[in-house]
Amino acid sequence: MEYAIVGKSVPRKDGWVKVTGQAQYGGDLILPGMLHGKILRSPHAHARIVSIDASRAKRLPGVRTIITGKDFPGVKFGFLPITRDQLPFAVDKARYFGEAVAAVAASDEDTAEEALDLIQVEYEELPPVFTVQDAIRPGATLVHDDKPGNVGFTARYNYGDIARAFEECDYIKEEHLTTQRISHGFIEPHAMLASMDGDRVVLQGTKQSPYITWRHLCRAMDLPLSKVRMLNPYVGGGYSGKHDPFDVDFAATKLALVTGRPVRVELTQDEILGMERQRHSKDCWIKLGAKKDGTLHALECKTYFEGGAYVCAAPINTRAFGSGLLIPYRIPNARFEGIRIYTTRPPCGAVRGQARVIARYVLEAILTDLANDMGLDQLEIRRKNALVKDEVATEGTVMENFAFMETIDELKKMVDWPAAKAKKVPFHGIGFAGDGYASGSRARGHWASAAVVKITEDGGINLIQGATEIGQGSDTVLAQICAEALGVPYEEISVAVEDTDASVLEQGIYSSRTTVWAGNGVRVAAEDARRQLAEEAAKLLEADPKDIEFRLGNVYVRNDPKRSITFNEVVRKAYYEQGHPIYGRGSWGMDAGRADWATAKEPWSPGRGSVTMAVEVSVDPETGKVKILKLTAAHDNGQPINPALLAGQIEGGTMAHMGQGVFEECLTDEHGRPINPDFFDYKMPTALDAPHFANHPIIGDNPYGPFGAKGGGESVSSSALGAIANAVADAIGVRIMDLPITPQKILKAINGKQSQERRA
Amino acid sequence: MTTQQTAPRIVPPKREYIQFTVNGIIYDVEVDLRRTLLEVLREQLGLTGTKKGCNDGNCGACTVLVNGKPMNSCLILAVEAHGKEITTIEGMAQDGKLHPLQEAVVNFNALQCGYCTPGILLTAKAFLEENPHPTEHDVRRAIAGNLCRCTGYQRFVNAILAVSQGKTKPDEE
Structure with a gap:
């Protein structure tokens, strides 16, 4: 299909403001009379709060107010009704090092910081629990008195007769893989500005999904939704890490309510890297059985999610993990148990690609090792077990428009497989992995997307919608969809900021859903505006409205393009002569069914991307250092709306997973204090570490997506972690069972292997 | 007391x-x-x-x-x-006109959230003034002190190399 704007790498809507330094982020916002807020955090991983004496701090000149956990109404919030376990600040006890205990608003940051030192909190230390092993031991200290065994959430499924299925296998592989806590690695520190507008709070700052924050924040503060207005400035990255309300959001809101003044609270990187949300560490026992010819037959997986003091989004994590094991390969018999464990560490939540990234890693690792043990080709075993279009996956998902097999075949050509296998260089390795990622699976809350297309009287277009521009390029992609549907040039579209007053709130920016869901909302709204304009144009051109065509600002009669009028003229006549201001409204939502959290079943999603990735690495046998040479991906994201933006998503996501694979880990000491909460010690990939990318989109089909698009945010990079780990295993001939794959672990593995070989 | x-x-x-x-x-x-x-x-x-x-x-x-x-x-x-x-x-922009590096960063979609972008642009500007004809590795080294979590750096590197060759647009995409 030939489109005018869709499928073109037009420049980003937010390009100019960002390269000139004009873009305003949370920490840049200032209001007259603004106060500065700071948060006092627990110096213990687990301690009862006996008393808080803020009298001395209150007398410090410049201090306006001090709040503690008791100033909030005591309503718990959480992702599901059964997982509501968190209060805005700690009240009776602190459950992790760094949990918010009090907050201060003062005339400047120095005074606020000094006031924190003057707040006297008496703690009674309790025994901490930092690991799954400690937390599940009989008689272990309970993080929450009403959560026996420190179990926060459990998801289970059982398909087929698993015991019999393993008996039917010719080869069975078992592994115990562990993965570490990582941080999102925002360069922009969280910063929230709250101010009062009469009896309403206006809250703006670093939020990825204002709707999610809004719902949970209002619940925990016992405020009606209409009393809080959320506005979004530019956001310095989302990476799934800015959805739910954090202490910084609660602190800013409460301090503004108490003082009546604007209050901005900015966190520091040591607070963010060490005490805010992280990715669950996981302990995964996995067992995979196959028939002689490599047909996968049975899978069993038990995974503990160590996730800190509050459950947060863990039901999403257990679901993403469980469902991530069963797509894109056909495994007819499967049993999964995902158990989310409380510890006295900072709470974990959603991180880029979700726990699906880890599920894909463990499955691709064991699949690779199984194929090697059985002497089978890595791509052949994937082809043999690939789910094909319209097949029903074991957990019930119909693989509509699924092009995974095509991505394997395309990748095979891209890396010149199997010829490349024959040219094996010592300490060089290649690893493969695949995925089939949903284009937005339903979470909680409303699930539709809506938009308003407002045509101004001079023919300009204001696109009002609720998706947050977090860098992924949603403003650009949605403007392209709007322009295409309306038949106007891309440049004519202005995209408004997200505002709970002015725009219909988008459910959230997660699960690679924005292009498809918000994109469809925008498409429907643009079509509504076009229908209204066609009626007006039909009067002017004396034609049937059905025959009116719109393309790049021209309006004409189909089959008679000489009978034409400009877009502006139609608008002007509608406004000035017909009294008809043009507002297109649209919303889009499919009945996806309800999410089944207890069985980790993903609801239906309108599209599913697919990818096969190859990663090539070299390992220095002297230092153990891994160099990622090249990442090659064949992928289907349907019709890309903007190929350059899609590729940017793939590259960035892939590099973040590379960080988890070989560099990053949030470390703590024996008291639960973070020991590397800064970018010097928390090692993220730099330009020197980042690999070369080679991506090739296969234009697959998606009748549900706007102009055939599928989601792209996470769907390609989700395979990277598995492919990287497999490449290292191929390079050194040993599987490293615990992430990250550091030089120390590699050297130990190489030495171990060599001494084993000498003995043999 | x-x-x-x-x-x-x-x-x-x-x-x-x-x-x-x-x-x-x-x-x-x-x-x-x-x-x-x-x-x-x-x-x-x-x-x-x-x-x-x-x-x-x-x-x-x-x-x-x-x-x-x-x-x-x-x-x-x-x-x-x-x-x-x-x-x-x-x-960096002069008289309302973007510096070639700014233009290239937009045209190569080298930026995403934009938070690291000003720092990388200024690093690259000083770097190209001293090294007008760098290799790819030189560019990667020059911006290795600027962390970016969104892009994977490749597009920044391509944009900076393009400017060193007098271009501000990618050949194709």
């Missing part, structure tokens, strides 16, 4: 006048001796294009040019900038 009921005292900070040039404009500013250049640029001059990332010299988001050299403005006291010429991101 009686508890002291008076308010804790704050020692007034020492302040000093400095004069420096920012983006070609001469500023006379009274600054608190403890303030960094980053803080004075953002809070006193309102130039918020210079971003505060880590505030301890590890991320490069606050990079500005001091007498043409890229520096982390969070590691320089404002008083040290006295008599110096500073370029921030707001001074």
